């Protein structure tokens with residue numbers, strides 16, 4: 490008799506930490522349809538094939554950025570930002586995520602009156618609404634898009650500094666993201682330093698594409714140093730960069746499906762997770778854009794288990810140690826560890 494949980498169900502029931510989730514890229518098809526209805530645009534305006542990359546599909550690097558733009562155009566009001574944040578939080582909670590760091594780029598949309606401040610407020614208000622309803626603690630990083638001017642990036646950092654106090658600690662840090670083939674990350678170093686000096690944490694997309702293994706921006710960004718590296722796909726291709734990451738013990742946010750579907754790695758088994766995990770370097774499994782890449786965090790755990798032969802206790806450890814790399818503060822980390830330990834017994838009783 491097989492009473493053991495299947496791997497997929499084990500991964501869903503495993504309490505998980507999600508540290509790399511872009512709001513617009515995390516929006517599900519159901520929410521997109523809601524946004525279309527609210528905006529009064531037809532369902533065929535952006536059907537599933539246009540706004541998501543399905544199972545087994547891969548696309549050119551530029552494609553996800555075209556999709557983000559479609560979703561951002563659909564979410565150009567405070568009400569839409571509230572709705573998508575609320576839905577994304579509920580979906581992560583339903584997938585067993587118990588601590589979630591969302592990140593999003595504040596936008597100014599003059600024709601609807603949404604400003605970077607009201608954008609952030611709409612997200613915070615949805616986080617507040619979900620606080621008592623969903624079994625997940627949510628924190629927020631404000632994102633700088635590489636395409637933006639240093640002036641806009643400065644406004645984002647100032648907003649984050651202001652909201653750290655006003656949000657009662659929900660805003661915790663700054664993300665640097667956007668199309669890695671565009672711009673030079675070094676332009677943002679002074680403003681990132683300012684963020685860091687004011688106590689904000691830094692999670693930066695670094696070396697996502699092969700050209701960045703040799704570009705001077707990678708070493709410059711790593712020497713800040715950031716608190717976490719997003720992707721870091723090509724860091725181990727350059728010994729000096731790999732040494733920097735090891736010396737400073739900078740954790741990697743690992744997004745398996747995102748990297749395979751956007752073709753920055755050839756297949757799951759070629760993923761750099763293997764390199765770092767085998768060296769016992771801190772790695773945190775994440776989704777990046779669960780809507781656009783059609784995944785969930787539990788599926789990412791399952792892919793890791795199946796590809797790299799991880800046992801259930803390995804998956805447990807991976808999830809538990811992810812708590813160490815959260816930006817929510819020491820007290821919260823301890824609360825999460827307690828929660829994980831309580832759930833451990835239940836989970837392993839049924840497996």
Ligand SMILES: CC(C)=CCNc1ncnc2c1ncn2[C@@H]1O[C@H](COP(=O)(O)O)[C@@H](O)[C@H]1O
Pocket residue numbers: 511512513514550551553554557558561592593594595632634666667668669694697747751753777778
């Ligand atoms: C194609 C590829 C290498 C994908 C890896 N993934 C990503 N790389 C860099 N920036 C990203 C990625 N996924 C989402 N973003 C950023 O997140 C934004 C969407 O979320 P939001 O509007 O900030 O709420 C995008 O416009 C982009 O700036």
Ligand SMILES: [Zn+2]
Pocket residue numbers: 509511666694719777
């Ligand atoms: Zn990302």
